[in-house]
Amino acid sequence: MSDIISTMFNKPFMEELLRPQDIYSHRAMRTLLTRIAHASIMRLNPASMDKLYDLMIMAFKYQVQLCPRPRDLLLVTLNHIDTIKSFVRHNPRLSNQIDEAQRQLIEMYKPLTDGEFHLIRQTLLIFLQDMHVRVSVFLREKLQNANGHFVLSTSGPVPQGSDVPGLIRLFNNQGKEVKRCEFPSGGTYTSPVREGSFDMAGDRVTRLGTNMYSESAENTQTSGSPKFKQNSQADTTPNPLAKEELNLLAKLMGGMEVQDSPSGNSAFRVNLFTTDQEEEEAGTASETHGMFSVINIQATKDHRANSELARIAGEFTDHEENSDAPSSKGDHLLSLMDDL
Amino acid sequence: MYHKEKSIQIKSSASALYNNLSVLRIAPRSLTYFAVVHANVVNMVSASWDGLNYSHRQLQSKEGSVATSSSLIMQAAWCVLPSRELLVLTSQRGIQMYESDGSIMVYWHALDSPETPTAQAVFTRGIAAVREKYICVGISSGSVLVFDVPSKGSNITLSEVLEEHKESITDMASECSGSLECIADLVSADDSGLLCVWKSGEDFQLLNKIPGFDMSCSSVKLWKGTVVAGYGTGQIRLYEAVTGILHAEINAHARWIYSLDIAPFTGLLLSAAEDSLVRVWHLTMTPETNNVEIEHLYNECVTDTQICGAKFCDGDGYAFAVTGYDLTEIIRYTQG
Numbered sequence: 001m002s003d004i005i006s007t008m009f010n011k012p013f014m015e016e017l018l019r020p021q022d023i024y025s026h027r028a029m030r031t032l033l034t035r036i037a038h039a040s041i042m043r044l045n046p047a048s049m050d051k052l053y054d055l056m057i058m059a060f061k062y063q064v065q066l067c068p069r070p071r072d073l074l075l076v077t078l079n080h081i082d083t084i085k086s087f088v089r090h091n092p093r094l095s096n097q098i099d100e101a102q103r104q105l106i107e108m109y110k111p112l113t114d115g116e117f118h119l120i121r122q123t124l125l126i127f128l129q130d131m132h133v134r135v136s137v138f139l140r141e142k143l144q145n146a147n148g149h150f151v152l153s154t155s156g157p158v159p160q161g162s163d164v165p166g167l168i169r170l171f172n173n174q175g176k177e178v179k180r181c182e183f184p185s186g187g188t189y190t191s192p193v194r195e196g197s198f199d200m201a202g203d204r205v206t207r208l209g210t211n212m213y214s215e216s217a218e219n220t221q222t223s224g225s226p227k228f229k230q231n232s233q234a235d236t237t238p239n240p241l242a243k244e245e246l247n248l249l250a251k252l253m254g255g256m257e258v259q260d261s262p263s264g265n266s267a268f269r270v271n272l273f274t275t276d277q278e279e280e281e282a283g284t285a286s287e288t289h290g291m292f293s294v295i296n297i298q299a300t301k302d303h304r305a306n307s308e309l310a311r312i313a314g315e316f317t318d319h320e321e322n323s324d325a326p327s328s329k330g331d332h333l334l335s336l337m338d339d340l
Numbered sequence: 341m342y343h344k345e346k347s348i349q350i351k352s353s354a355s356a357l358y359n360n361l362s363v364l365r366i367a368p369r370s371l372t373y374f375a376v377v378h379a380n381v382v383n384m385v386s387a388s389w390d391g392l393n394y395s396h397r398q399l400q401s402k403e404g405s406v407a408t409s410s411s412l413i414m415q416a417a418w419c420v421l422p423s424r425e426l427l428v429l430t431s432q433r434g435i436q437m438y439e440s441d442g443s444i445m446v447y448w449h450a451l452d453s454p455e456t457p458t459a460q461a462v463f464t465r466g467i468a469a470v471r472e473k474y475i476c477v478g479i480s481s482g483s484v485l486v487f488d489v490p491s492k493g494s495n496i497t498l499s500e501v502l503e504e505h506k507e508s509i510t511d512m513a514s515e516c517s518g519s520l521e522c523i524a525d526l527v528s529a530d531d532s533g534l535l536c537v538w539k540s541g542e543d544f545q546l547l548n549k550i551p552g553f554d555m556s557c558s559s560v561k562l563w564k565g566t567v568v569a570g571y572g573t574g575q576i577r578l579y580e581a582v583t584g585i586l587h588a589e590i591n592a593h594a595r596w597i598y599s600l601d602i603a604p605f606t607g608l609l610l611s612a613a614e615d616s617l618v619r620v621w622h623l624t625m626t627p628e629t630n631n632v633e634i635e636h637l638y639n640e641c642v643t644d645t646q647i648c649g650a651k652f653c654d655g656d657g658y659a660f661a662v663t664g665y666d667l668t669e670i671i672r673y674t675q676g
């Protein structure tokens with residue numbers, strides 16, 4: 001944990017993050033998050049990493065989509081930071097590092113207008129578009145439907161600054177209210193709750209961004225067959241600047257203490273599937289639809305499932321070949337990070 | 341009042357952008373065109389009125405000589421002028437104008453983008469066709485570009501730059517009643533909620549500035565001299581354009597309003613927000629007493645959907661269409 005936090009909040013990395021720049025592609029984001037995860041002694045094979053990525057993305061999407069006001073994005077971030085601080089409260093060096101990062105975030109984002117926050121939120125929603133992986137804890141808590149879309153309630157408190165819908169006020173030319181009528185709002189809304197704190201410490205009020213597992217003890221699984229990304233046009237178009245960004249990021253992260261392939265004893269392997277065998281099978285499927293055009297058909301008991309997997313893997317491979325540069329870009333980037 | 345019709349499937353889902361649905365009714369061919377933005381692509385569908393034929397086209401954001409671009413399209417809308425109809429796309433790099441079926445690009449205006457990204461986002465947003473020959477487009481800096489459009493051909497020129505807004509333009513609307521008596525031709529709105537009212541001409545004239553309360557106005561319409569503005573707080577306000585007199589204030593939605601539309605022949609108003617609700621209202625004007633009234637008629641809840649576009653499909657408001665974030669369909673409703 002300390003390794004990961006120390007990597008994420010180190011000064012040059014934070015400076016790079018806070019520089020004005022375009023949003024990353026999914027490929028870049030996944031690479032970055034993989035690198036962060038591997039800054040610790042944790043090791044995840046591609047299949048488990050895929051699952052972890054899907055889980056992180058869906059949890060983040062939930063928080064972004066459910067924010068009642070765009071400004072609440074900052075409160076969610078502060079919730080994240082509050083929790084991270086509590087993980088390392090006995091480590092003064094790390095606590096200071098996080099405090100400094102938090103100061104920078106508040107300084108940068110607190111002065112933004114609602115319109116500017118909303119542009120950030122809209123851009124994030126575009127990045128998160130079309131991701132509908134079902135997450136068991138969300139399904140169980142009835143926060144997500146079976147089709148992967150989140151539940152948007154039409155009841156509860158309205159956001160700060162808004163009024164409960166249902167009132168029409170009419171004014172005359174002198175500005176005097178002359179008529180008032182009500183209309184059915186179609187929901188059951190209540191007045192806003194108190195404003196959360198945007199300071200270094202304080203009650204953030206919103207639950208978004210807090211530990212979503214705090215009430216459930218089970219492992220979370222992402223259900224369904226491996227999610228193959230939709231052919232989003234925004235994703236496949238190569239951004240020439242992105243490679244430069246990623247190279248710089250790679251250099252910055254490479255500067256941190258990194259555990260090379262650890263000996264069997266000191267590493268611990270994270271498996272997000274229920275059994276090792278499942279992880280291995282999923283891993284095989286992942287490899288076949290990676291950057292290679294060879295399709296490996298693994299002999300398994302269920303012949304039908306296997307050929308279905310092979311067919312899907314084949315489709316994905318064709319997709320990779322048709323797009324312009326992402327494959328080669330990904331290759332180069334990953335090898336670059338391996339060199340560090 | 342309305343019932344749900346068969347939805348139209350689109351090739352990719354709608355992005356969470358203001359006013360993310362444009363509709364063009366082509367009566368002579370019994371067709372209706374729909375346009376929905378997905379990141380850097382516009383999904384266009386042409387639907388025949390008998391419901392039997394649908395054809396799709398995807399328009400990629402093209403910037404100058406670059407064939408495809410990753411820059412996001414902020415808005416796509418048809419501009420109806422007396423002599424022609426153009427499809428206008430506003431993106432992070434500039435403005436593109438196409439023939440109404442999206443087949444040919446007629447004009448491209450590049451925005452002065454900085455070499456390296458700045459903290460202030462740069463983009464274009466807000467589209468309106470004004471009177472006989474103007475197309476106006478807003479910029480993130482607050483400027484409004486006025487383009488002079490000839491009755492045919494691609495000799496479109498930048499006629500004027502209007503500098504009144506200090507915040508990013510969110511939406512713009514021209515007088516849609518068809519009445520020539522109205523003095524105000526155009527209203528522009530920005531992220532601070534400021535509304536500017538203009539009269540068109542060789543030089544556009546600023547008629548009025550209606551201040552916002554630091555609350556973004558995401559969608560605006562102008563009908564019979566009345567500005568209808570939808571805000572991020574979920575409020576709708578009706579102002580008399582030229583004087584700025586507030587006629588009505590409605591606590592309309594529980595979340596950010598994304599789209600407003602008016603059916604000019606009947607005065608029906610459509611509002612849609614992130615709260616999953618579409619509402620239909622009725623505006624009545626009494627010109628003798630300068631009275632404006634609004635009453636609520638109907639609610640439609642699009643379950644678990646952050647609505648990002650809602651438009652009437654005809655001038656009477658007999659039918660309307662809705663788009664939602666992450667939805668790959670255009671949902672339609674018809675009276676009866």
